Amino acid sequence: MLRPHRPLRWPHALQRLAVVLPLAVLAALALVGINEAGYQRSHQALQQLAHSQATHSSVNRLLQDMLDAETGLRGYLLTGDERYLDPYKAGIATLQDDLEQLRSLVADTPEDRQHYEALARTITTKLSEMALSLDLRRKERQDAWQFVLSTDVGKQHMDAIRLHARALIDSSNAQVARGQAEIERALWGSRLGIALATAVGLLAFYRYLRQTQALQQATAREQQALESERERLEALVRARTASLSALANHLQQVREDERGHLARELHDELGALLTAAKLDLARLKSRIGTSGPEVQERLQHLGATLNQVIALKRRIIEDLRPSALANLGLATALEILAREFSERAGLSVQAQVDEVRLNDAAQLAVYRLVQESLTNIGKYAQAHQVHVRVQPQGAQVVVTVHDDGIGFEPATLGHGGHGLAGMRQRIEALGGQWQVQSTAGQGTTVHAWLPTSG
Ligand SMILES: Nc1ncnc2c1ncn2[C@@H]1O[C@H](COP(=O)(O)OP(=O)(O)OP(=O)(O)O)[C@@H](O)[C@H]1O
Ligand SMILES: [Mg+2]
Numbered sequence: 001m002l003r004p005h006r007p008l009r010w011p012h013a014l015q016r017l018a019v020v021l022p023l024a025v026l027a028a029l030a031l032v033g034i035n036e037a038g039y040q041r042s043h044q045a046l047q048q049l050a051h052s053q054a055t056h057s058s059v060n061r062l063l064q065d066m067l068d069a070e071t072g073l074r075g076y077l078l079t080g081d082e083r084y085l086d087p088y089k090a091g092i093a094t095l096q097d098d099l100e101q102l103r104s105l106v107a108d109t110p111e112d113r114q115h116y117e118a119l120a121r122t123i124t125t126k127l128s129e130m131a132l133s134l135d136l137r138r139k140e141r142q143d144a145w146q147f148v149l150s151t152d153v154g155k156q157h158m159d160a161i162r163l164h165a166r167a168l169i170d171s172s173n174a175q176v177a178r179g180q181a182e183i184e185r186a187l188w189g190s191r192l193g194i195a196l197a198t199a200v201g202l203l204a205f206y207r208y209l210r211q212t213q214a215l216q217q218a219t220a221r222e223q224q225a226l227e228s229e230r231e232r233l234e235a236l237v238r239a240r241t242a243s244l245s246a247l248a249n250h251l252q253q254v255r256e257d258e259r260g261h262l263a264r265e266l267h268d269e270l271g272a273l274l275t276a277a278k279l280d281l282a283r284l285k286s287r288i289g290t291s292g293p294e295v296q297e298r299l300q301h302l303g304a305t306l307n308q309v310i311a312l313k314r315r316i317i318e319d320l321r322p323s324a325l326a327n328l329g330l331a332t333a334l335e336i337l338a339r340e341f342s343e344r345a346g347l348s349v350q351a352q353v354d355e356v357r358l359n360d361a362a363q364l365a366v367y368r369l370v371q372e373s374l375t376n377i378g379k380y381a382q383a384h385q386v387h388v389r390v391q392p393q394g395a396q397v398v399v400t401v402h403d404d405g406i407g408f409e410p411a412t413l414g415h416g417g418h419g420l421a422g423m424r425q426r427i428e429a430l431g432g433q434w435q436v437q438s439t440a441g442q443g444t445t446v447h448a449w450l451p452t453s454g
Contacts, residue, residue: 001348003393007393012018013361016261017184018213019206020204020208021206021208022210023200023203023207024201024205025195025419026200027198027201027204028195028197028199028201030200031193031194031197031198031201032191032195034190034193034197035190035193035194036193037186037187037189037193038187038190038193039184039186041182041183041185041186041189042182042186042187044182045179045180045183045186046179046183048178048179048182049174049175049176049179049180049183051105051175052172052173052175052176052179053104053172053176054104054105054133054178055105055168055171055175056169056172056173056176057174057284058098058101058102058105058170059165059169060169060173061094062095062098062099062102062119062123062165063161063162063165064235065091065094065095065098065218066091066095066123066126066158066161067088068087068088068091069087069088069090069091069092069095069127069130070088070126070130070154070158070368071087072084072085072086072087072088072089072090072091073085073088073130073133073134074089076134076137076151077133077134077137077145077421080137085134088130088134089273092127095123095127099120099123102116102119102122102168103116106168108295109171110314111171112168112171112172115164115167115168115171116164116168118160118164119161119165119168120156120163121162121449122161122310123161123165125157126154126158126161127152129148129154129157133145133149133154133176136148136337137286141415149188151420152213162183179215187279192317214279216451219406224273243431245425245428246424248423248429249429250428252422252425252426256364257323259320260321261322263316263317263320263321265315266316266320267317268318269395270313271299271310273311274310276307277305277306277309278303281299281302281303281306284299285299285303286333305332308416311333322337322357322367324336324337325363325364325367328359330353330356330363330366330367330390331353331354331355331390333367334351334353334366334367334370334388334390335351335353337351337370337371337374338350338351338374338386338388339351339365341374341386342386344378345377345378345385347375347377347383347384347385348384348385349374349386349387349388350386350387350388351387351388351389352389352390352391353387353388353389353390354390354391354392355392356390356391356392356397356398356452357392357453357454358397358450358452358453359453359454360452361430362397362430362432362453365426365427365430365432365450366390366397366399366448366450368422368423369399369401369423369426369427369446369448370388370399370401370428372419372420372423373388373401373423373446374388374401375419376419376420376444377401377444378407380405380406380408381403381405381406381407381443381444382405382406383403383404383405383443384405385403385404386401386402386403387400387401387402387403388400388401389401389402392452393449395451395452396432396449396450396451397449397450397451397452398447398448398449399446399447399448399449399450400445400446401445401446402443402445402446403418403443403445404443405443405444406441407438407440407441407442407443407444408440408444409438409439409440410436410437410438420446423448427448427449427450430450430451431451432449432450432451433448433449434446434447434448434449435447435448
C-alpha cells in the first residue's frame with residue numbers, strides 16, 4: 001500500500017521568513033526617519049540659537065553706542081572740548097544702523113517687536129534730549145544746559161532704554177534656553193529612537209536566524225522523509241520484482257511440466273493408437289492379398305499418411321520435450337538442434353559445445369536459450385554465419401550465441417516479444433546472468449553465465 005505523501009513543510013517557514021524581512025526593512029526605515037527628524041529639529045533649534053545670539057549682540061551694541069554717545073556728550077558739556085564729541089558722533093552715526101538691524105531681527109516675534117518699538121521710541125527721545133543739550137551748550141546758554149544736565153530726565157531716559165534692552169535680552173535668553181531644550185529633546189529622541197530601531201533590527205535578525213535554521217531543519221526533515229519514502233518504494237519494488245520473478249519461475253516450471261505431460265500423453269496414447277492403426281493396416285494388407293490395384297494404391301497411401309502422422313507426432317513430442325537432451329546429453333542435443341536449424345534456415349551454424357557440469361534444469365535452460373536464439377536469428381537476423389558456444393569458465397558455464405545479421409537496438413525493445421525476457425528469466429532463476437549485445441548492422445550476441453552444478 002502506498003502511504004500518502006506528507007505535505008512539504010517549508011512554505012510555512014518561508015512565510016514566517018517573509019514576515020521577518022519586512023520587519024527588518026521597517027526598522028531600518030524607522031532608524032533613518034528618526035535620525036532625519038532629530039537632525040531637522042536640531043537644525044531649527046541651532047538656527048534659533050544663532051538668531052537669539054544675534055539679537056543679544058545687537059542690543060548690546062545699541063546700548064554700548066548709547067553709552068558712548070552719552071559719555072562723549074557729557075565730557076563735552078563739562079569741558080567744552082570738541083574732541084569729546086567724537087564718541088558722541090560715532091555713537092549717533094551707528095545707532096540708526098543698529099536699530100535697523102535689531103528691527104529686522106525681532107520682526108518675526110510680536111512680543112519682541114513691542115519691546116523694540118518702545119526701545120526705539122525711548123532712544124529717539126533720548127537722542128532729542130542729547131541734541132538739545134548740545135545745542136544749548138554750543139549757544140553758550142549755560143543755565144539752560146546745566147539745568148537739563150541737573151534734572152533726572154537723562155537718567156530716566158537711559159533707565160527706560162536699559163529696561164527695554166533688558167526685556168529684549170531676556171527674551172533672547174529665553175529663546176536660547178528653549179533652543180537648548182529643543183536640542184536636548186531632539187538628541188534624546190534620536191537616542192531613544194536609534195536604541196529602539198536597533199533593538200527591533202536585532203530582534204528581526206534573531207528571528208531571521210531562527211527562521212533560517214527552522215527552514216534548514218524543515219528541508220533536512222523533508223529530505224529525510226523523501227529518502228525514507230524512496231527506500232520504502234525501492235523495497236516495495238524489490239519485493240514486487242521478487243514475487244513476480246517467483247511467479248514467472250513457477251509459470252515456466254508449470255509450462256515445462258505441462259509440455260512434459262502433453263509429450264507423454266502424445267507418446268503413450270496417440271503413439272499406441274497410431275501403432276494399433278499400423279498393425280491393423282498390415283493385417284488388412286495381408287488379408288486383402290491381391291485385390292484390385294485401386295485398393296492396393298489406397299492402402300499404400302494410408303500407410304504413407306500414417307507414417308507422416310507418426311513423424312509429425314515425433315517432431316511435436318521432440319519440440320515439447322527434447323528427448324535428445326534426456327537421452328543423449330546437452331552437447332549432442334545442441335549439435336542436433338544446430339544441424340536441423342542450419343538445414344531448415346539454409347545458414348552456416350557452427351556449434352562448439354564442451355563437456356560441462358550442469359543439472360537437468362540448467363541443461364534445459366541452456367537448450368531453450370539456444371533454441372529461442374536460433375528461432376530469432378531465423379526470424380529477424382538475415383545472418384550468414386551463426387556460432388553456438390558452450391564452455392566452462394571457472395565455476396561457471398558460459399553460453400554464447402552469435403550471428404552476423406542486421407542486429408537491433410536493445411534499448412528500444414518494446415513489450416511485444418517474450419523470447420528474450422523468457423531467456424533472462426530462466427537464467428536468473430538458476431542464479432545465473434544474462435546479457436544481449438547488439439548494434440544495428442553489426443550482428444547480435446546472446447551471453448549467459450550459469451553456475452556449474454555439483
Ligand atoms: N538475432 C537477432 N537479430 C535481429 N533482431 C533480433 C534478434 N533477436 C531478437 N531480435 C529483435 O528483438 C525483438 C525481441 O525478440 P524476442 O525473442 O524477445 O521477441 P519475438 O521474437 O519478437 O517474439 P517471441 O519470441 O515472443 O515470439 C525481436 O522482435 C527482434 O526485433
Ligand atoms: Mg523470439
